[in-house]
Amino acid sequence: MKCLAALLLFAGVASLLTAQQLTAQQLTAQQPAAQQSAAQQLTAQQLTAQQPAAQQPGSLDDLRRVAKMIPGGRPLRINVLKFAESPRTKNFAVKGAPADPGGQSRTVFQVVYPDGYIMIDSGMDEPVHKTFGHGAAEPFDAAAEERIQQALRGARSIVMTHEHGDHVAGVIRSRYFDELAPKTVLTRTQAQTLMTAPQMPEIRLTAEMARRFVVIDYDNYFPFAPGIALMKAAGHTPGSQMIYVALASGAEYLFVGDSAWHMDNILLMKGKDASWVKEDEAAVDAQLKWLNAIGRTEKNVTIVVSHDGDQHKRYIEQHLLGGALE
Numbered sequence: 111m112k113c114l115a116a117l118l119l120f121a122g123v124a125s126l127l128t129a130q131q132l133t134a135q136q137l138t139a140q141q142p143a144a145q146q147s148a149a150q151q152l153t154a155q156q157l158t159a160q161q162p163a164a165q166q167p168g169s170l171d172d173l174r175r176v177a178k179m180i181p182g183g184r185p186l187r188i189n190v191l192k193f194a195e196s197p198r199t200k201n202f203a204v205k206g207a208p209a210d211p212g213g214q215s216r217t218v219f220q221v222v223y224p225d226g227y228i229m230i231d232s233g234m235d236e237p238v239h240k241t242f243g244h245g246a247a248e249p250f251d252a253a254a255e256e257r258i259q260q261a262l263r264g265a266r267s268i269v270m271t272h273e274h275g276d277h278v279a280g281v282i283r284s285r286y287f288d289e290l291a292p293k294t295v296l297t298r299t300q301a302q303t304l305m306t307a308p309q310m311p312e313i314r315l316t317a318e319m320a321r322r323f324v325v326i327d328y329d330n331y332f333p334f335a336p337g338i339a340l341m342k343a344a345g346h347t348p349g350s351q352m353i354y355v356a357l358a359s360g361a362e363y364l365f366v367g368d369s370a371w372h373m374d375n376i377l378l379m380k381g382k383d384a385s386w387v388k389e390d391e392a393a394v395d396a397q398l399k400w401l402n403a404i405g406r407t408e409k410n411v412t413i414v415v416s417h418d419g420d421q422h423k424r425y426i427e428q429h430l431l432g433g434a435l436e
């Protein structure tokens with residue numbers, strides 16, 4: 111744990127530098143239009159720069175190695191909590207799928223150590239949830255959202271799969287923002303997107319807010335905690351990353367965020383078909399191929415898709431995930 115603290119301290123120092131850079135950028139940027147297009151160019155440049163990596167998203171062996179870099183006891187178990195759903199027929203999630211009823215589960219995950227826990231993603235409040243319904247009322251469990259808020263308060267740290275509202279608003283718009291932001295780790299790309307091109311205005315970070323977070327910058331992999339490695343996975347968003355977790359039991363998990371919306375994206379190697387989603391399809395396709403190969407050959411690895419509620423139900427039945435936060 112000392113080492114984790116040292117790492118987070120180091121990440122904190124890195125974040126100060128990054129925050130200063132961001133601030134400078136943002137301050138110059140108060141003539142929005144021109145600067146925003148500059149920011150978009152940066153993002154496009156960044157995506158292009160990552161394209162060689164996107165052909166070969168990563169290596170499981172590298173993830174395993176990086177997850178061992180920080181000494182300490184590995185996590186014991188992982189929990190999932192669903193707090194909302196957007197009913198959508200399956201053809202939106204999986205190109206070519208029949209228009210059968212389906213739904214996008216809105217979820218968070220909790221990685222539990224003997225002496226504390228880490229939250230993966232933070233959920234969202236009801237106003238941001240409503241922006242996803244395009245006017246339609248969609249199921250939202252306010253009590254579950256409140257449990258998530260309390261779980262975020264109890265967490266040692268919070269890490270985000272990506273910078274979309276349903277994953278980050280739980281911190282950004284929380285009434286506990288002052289308490290949560292300093293232990294929330296954003297990648298520099300996530301912070302930049304949230305400042306310059308947020309998915310919705312409700313989650314825009316000001317420079318002042320961005321400075322409160324721990325902002326990290328890495329190329330391919332980052333050792334986050336004992337048993338946990340982050341891997342860059344730009345595609346669905348510029349700041350998307352996958353999170354690899356190895357438990358003390360030896361069981362391995364790969365949290366793929368929204369690289370897939372449904373496990374069938376991975377099994378069939380078919381992307382999304384939702385007109386409102388703008389993503390780097392080549393990068394996402396490469397990720398789906400990579401995940402498909404892992405699914406076929408690495409029986410010890412459980413692939414966890416953020417919005418696939420049926421998958422989570424199966425994993426809970428199989429005791430691969432716990433069904434409540436602790």
Ligand SMILES: [Zn+2]
Pocket residue numbers: 274276277368416417
């Ligand atoms: Zn999402």
